[in-house]
Amino acid sequence: MENIKKHPLYKKYSLDNLISSLLEFYRSKFIVLFLSSLVVSALTIFYTNKYVDMNALQATSDPEELMLIFNDMVVPLMLIFLVNLLFYMVLNHYIIHSPLDENHNFFHSMRQSLNLVFPYLVTMVLFLFAASLAVLIGLSLLIVGVFFTSLYMFSIFLLLLPIFIVEGNSIGSAISRSIKLTHNGFWKNLGWIAVVVLVYMVASLLLSAVITIPFAGNILKTLLDPDSAATAVAYTSNPIYLFLSAAASALLTPVFPIFGTILYLNGRVKEETSNRDIEKSNSTEY
Template sequence: MDIFSSHPLYRKHDLDSAMSSMWAFYKNRFIVLFISSFIMSLGIQLFTLMFDFSEFMNLTDPMEMLNKLRGMIWPMAAISLVSLLCITILHYYVIFNPVDNEVTIFISAYKSLRYYIPYLIIMVLFSVFASLALIFGLFVLVIGVVFAMLYIMTIYLFFMPILMIEGPDIANAISRTFTLAHRGFWSNIGWVAVFFVIILIASMILNALIMIPFTGSYIKSLTDPDEALNAMNFMQNPLYITLSAMASALFYPLIPILGTILYFNGKAREEQVNISDQDLTTLP
């Protein structure tokens, strides 16, 4: 853990320092993060086009929709596996590059594979927990669902930094995740909420601008079913795919950066508490 004390994101944070540290880190490594994220996003979108999801939009019969959905399980699983691999690579780069200049995005691509299987297993287990949390949230309507989603995302963000820094022990990663996420619980959830509100607004504006040449109106494509159906067609346009991948690449690296900030903040606070406890035990 000593090598990470020099990491630019390692410190006790408040909301202001967390956001400023994220921006500084992102800005200093923008070219690498953007280009690699663009390639990943473009690859995922092209991979998604291999599967025909447009038929699902035309179905009205519940049984047909269910049967079609069953047929989409494997394509969606494949897309999820690719997405998890991409985020694993970015996490490795964000965590290790600042403390080891030899860690490039290419080195991250293969060294991160050590953590991919444990991460995948945790995600499978976590999906069960997340589903239960969302079901519980439904019982308290909209506020409960929003809170459950924020809680799920907060927990999720801790997994990969813990796996990579403290070792790929699945049981330890799960235990440590809940320990650190619940320490400073409200500040962690608050930071995640602020982050995703900003990202949501920014991505909606950017997507609206991207869709104007294809639909003429972003709002119309959301409110008009016919326009929404046409959207499935222009989403196969190479120009749209490229622009959409570039938009995703702007926000994609921010998730591992935020996760690293949350972890280092929790770890720094934990170490401070341990030092204080040691000082108390040495008092006469």
């Protein structure tokens, strides 16, 4: 993509303008980003509520019975994972392409993302395997090790998709480029990711608290009478609660695709700046 430099997020960042740029871009594309996220979140939550019975897992401690229940959930859980992964891909494609072409819409991104599906899924399988190994290694260093390796692998994950979209669908190239860009400003990138993840978690907790306000009576009933917990928590299957949960999830869904694009474009800017400095240095020597 030769015109990627025209993207409004293509610039060098500090923590201050990173957050403000993320929020400003989200605001400028809010309707499309939120509504598309709401549709997918609602479908996911209502489908999960119907086909994935988490209460059944909590109701038994028999290993054989647990395995039978889990086996019944494998297909629905895989379907949910694939749908959300594909949506994440389309959302990221829209975030990158829509500011560069005023005629580009979400449906264009859905169609144009099709050629990325296979290489991205293969890369995600490899990534999940590598991430699992990294976390296991991190366990040897206890909590600090797990936290560090999780942030490191997450930074690579955030960069993978923008690289596929902008630079082509070569699996090997995408993996090597994501690692290279992660190490370009390594500690700063990890610090930014830690801050954004923390803000995301706080926002999730606040939204979760807000959507439970209409059902505060059920929660109090559970606290005051634990024996009635089974009936008191029935509100979690209430369509109103499910829709509010979908809306809360949809509000936060675009955050990481935008943030991943910012990390990628910031890395590109730093690369070009470094290359220019090297060229100037070489020219002065001669």
